[in-house]
Amino acid sequence: MLFRETRGYHRRWPQKGAMRTSIATVCLSGTLDQKLVAAHEAGFDGVEVFEPDLVASPRSPEAIRARAEQLGLSLDLYQPFRDFEGVGPELLEQNLRRAAAKFALMNRLGIATMLLCSNVATARSGDEQLAAVQLRQLGDVADRFGVRIAYEALAWGRFVDSYEAAARIVRLADHPRVGLCLDSFHILSKGHDPEAIETIPADSIFFVQMADAPLLSMDVLSWSRHHRLFPGEGGFDLGTFMAHLVRTGYDGPVSLEVFNDTFRQVDPLATAVEARRSLRWLEHVTALSLGSAAGGGAARMSTASLPAVAPPADVNYVELRTGELQELRRLLMQLGFRSHGEHRTKRVELWSHGAARVVIGAPDSEHVQPTVAGIGLSVRDPATALRRAKDLFASEVPRDERPGEEPLLGVRAPDGSEVFFGAEGATEPRWVSEFGIPGHDDPHLIERVDHVNLAQPWQRFDAAVLFFHSVLDLGAEASIDVAAPVGLVRSQVLRSADGILRIALNLVPSGASDDAILPQHIAFASSDVIALARGARERGFEPLDIPGNYYDDVEARYQLEPGLMEELRELNVMYDRDEDGEFLHFYTHPIGTVFLEVVERRGGYAGYGALNAPVRLAAQYEHRRVASQGAPA
């Protein structure tokens, strides 16, 4: 189930984008051959061949070249070659010999460009003139083999650690076979301003490598080797970076070089599709950054923006699948939801309260996992939203619609859940009438869906961030760690600017066993959570039991008025407060791996009660422990 997004996936995009796309083999797991196939399937134009992948391959260089040709992939770069320049005469001699051997190998592979990283180990001098002279000598050797050198400043280079220094050396070398490789990580990780890229002549930029990264504070080498991300998954401003590059007139490959411990472990095709999506998104933000006034290469790029989508007007519905439907029905009823009965043709039911709609059904072959099986969104123009998603390589979900039923257009998220687009407009969506029982207009205490919490397997967390960020144009908030009784849960919220759509992604610890509660739920927004909780109790609702110690702590922390404090305790409602307002919320017991929450935001409170999350997780853990002990042996 993990990789449903790519299940039965075939290359379906013959069109070439505005960029020539490439990916380093080090981004993908498996053998070199498996990597080439994955890059091909995901529609890349070319690959960078990482030396260890070649060395470990049982295929000869000629066979690798033939395989790439057969797959329609160009071999764009050979890497890495290191520790060349700034050395003494004897080592230089050795290095030139070593390079000649690699150039000969590149001839056999049919690769025209070699990456040369700035010296991190053997350089004895930072004299740029000396480095330039030595690079010129290397250029002469390269000339004999008809290849060229792309010189790149590593962030931890011994002497050369900025692209501006590398550019000066290349200018001094003044050799047609010697140019630059620019890598966004090495530039942005050091906080260097990429603006001066515009001063570099396009014909001396031989190659460009793109990587995003979370904004960490750690040594740059470990950060680079373990935590890089694909564009759109981290914190770097890559649209601006690319805009500077495009303004030079550069039109060579834009390649992904992403060292990441997770990507090294997971299905290479899933990673390749995620990678290809990230470059499509990068084209888009580059086009936005360039604006409409651009000319030349910039004009080409400016056509690359994605179809614009307005933020969703509302969450149309959330779909839950569970084997314990009866239990779920009872909970919804207790929370004041009313049933609309079964769908005319599909085996699902609709329940609503205010504008919060929950579609429920038993698991089937198409909806096995996750338990939150789908989210429906009301958008201005469903067809455009779908076009944008497909433009970002999302798989469309086939849907069987009968005449007279409202068309819903859907795509599959990386974790296999579905996102459907329906037309906004009427107070009640048209598809509601496809269920047996018409709309209710009783007074209601729940207004709408406040947020949806999706548990993500560790393999697909970053991919999910990119998916929701790029497909739905949601902004990513900073992630936080929440201590569960078993393991830390990383949580990151993606939300529309107006806060109408909020999706919290939770990273389940890689070692999570069945003891861990998957933090997957729907939170409903209420205008009066106390009144709702009281009414629910009258209908037999038993909320998740929150410990008295928690309320003692709230009392010590906030000095609330005794009446409210009493109500919170009595109804198991939790409390949080920040400068902007207050947050009251309560939880249902988990049904299998899903549960429900009701929240009330007072004032401008925009959080999610993060301080309360560990208490809630512990209460769920305790509930489950007691339940399993109570069960017959």
Added chain:
Amino acid sequence: MLFRETRGYHRRWPQKGAMRTSIATVCLSGTLDQKLVAAHEAGFDGVEVFEPDLVASPRSPEAIRARAEQLGLSLDLYQPFRDFEGVGPELLEQNLRRAAAKFALMNRLGIATMLLCSNVATARSGDEQLAAVQLRQLGDVADRFGVRIAYEALAWGRFVDSYEAAARIVRLADHPRVGLCLDSFHILSKGHDPEAIETIPADSIFFVQMADAPLLSMDVLSWSRHHRLFPGEGGFDLGTFMAHLVRTGYDGPVSLEVFNDTFRQVDPLATAVEARRSLRWLEHVTALSLGSAAGGGAARMSTASLPAVAPPADVNYVELRTGELQELRRLLMQLGFRSHGEHRTKRVELWSHGAARVVIGAPDSEHVQPTVAGIGLSVRDPATALRRAKDLFASEVPRDERPGEEPLLGVRAPDGSEVFFGAEGATEPRWVSEFGIPGHDDPHLIERVDHVNLAQPWQRFDAAVLFFHSVLDLGAEASIDVAAPVGLVRSQVLRSADGILRIALNLVPSGASDDAILPQHIAFASSDVIALARGARERGFEPLDIPGNYYDDVEARYQLEPGLMEELRELNVMYDRDEDGEFLHFYTHPIGTVFLEVVERRGGYAGYGALNAPVRLAAQYEHRRVASQGAPA
């Protein structure tokens, strides 16, 4: 199988050590109740109650107190309370009220000491006089409740970030209820010299927290929150730290406060035993650091050293368990091993070549996993070696010995594998005669076991480092990351000073699927690996196939003489070189999850061919892929 070390584990150590031991509940996973039970089972004297664990507990403070009493645990510390000092008058008022609520809670819990961390957020002034005055006010409140305050400088404190500053403030506060908490992490992570601890009066040191950590270069907050380790698992010199402390006369609790993402996820009893072992080891290194000339508290500590063990004279044998015994026998025969037949009473066989002995058998209920089921060591005094291991809370492995059989004393490592101690002395151990076929003294090309590679589940990697470091007194080398086709493998070698015993621990990536090769093997030391490989080939041996690209790379890299180069290629022997010498080695195909290696060290080469490891891992992956494709569908 993962936690076999603690299977059927019962508290067996009524004796109290030289230190009063304590552990923070945050080190262990589960509910507060589960944590208390684990701390009790592992023989701790007390626990620190971490506030979120209390807040999330469904038990009342009184019930928690009663439970701890019932388990014979003292509740030593309540934490954390933060952001108290250096604030303006209004906030001070609030903070004093908040503290009074916590003191009242501590009275209910029966906890006498509260940890107060230096202000990281709300302090407006770094004036130490002001902080001291405010702490004195807090001391007055504490006095009303009969409790005391242990003030600790956090490494990222806003103004107070060193223990010396904290000590100055406590001295200025001059209040019997106000003292210090010293935390090894906050002191050593900043590179502060712990020597000045000796200038602090013992009666103002209220509490001590110990944590080790790997020597990382990252922001200290993340380092502290995610990567702390138990003493003996990381890179801090904690023996020296403790010696300074003991010289003050301090005799309060020594408590473990270790925030670690792994420990948060795994079985709390396994973690608690590991934690208790780390404190026993800490007593030992503290005693060593104090030397024999110590008086007072130091005298008490100096009795705490573990039984001294000399480095093992040799690897006595390695025991392999596999369902594919026939295949393993053929491999051993091809490598020139000779069978000694079956054991007189046990269902295992012995094979030897030179002094390398391999005991093989089919899996049984006691030896299911891992495939390298045990290591036998020749030691000067097996009884003392066992006593040391048991003193470090290792479980003894019961062994059924018949009259006349050599007694072997064994303990279980954290991954469930066994370590047995036999007497050194004779060229051939006496137990060899318990097998059917007597010794061989043919000429041999294999000398002995060079090293053993044990795959460790991610849950037990740090525990395994501590186990081998403390029980066998092995030194830990720096760990390296090796890129496998699927995931990075972290590898760390533990070795005796003379290099006779080398155990490489490999951390299998948490997401490793069946596709990943578990890097578990025995390497034999040969005097002539080329001759051995040639002889093996004549006996039908097919080595692991190493790609031609690898040899092209070796050729470009080292310019070896053509004859040797030809032999390496022909025999699939790999090559490495460093300043001290050369390394030639080859591998067998994996049998299930185990394989064999033969190595030749020329000159002083002390490594393991790390550069070749990714190529070997890829070749094994390829071998397995091809084998599984060739199998009938």
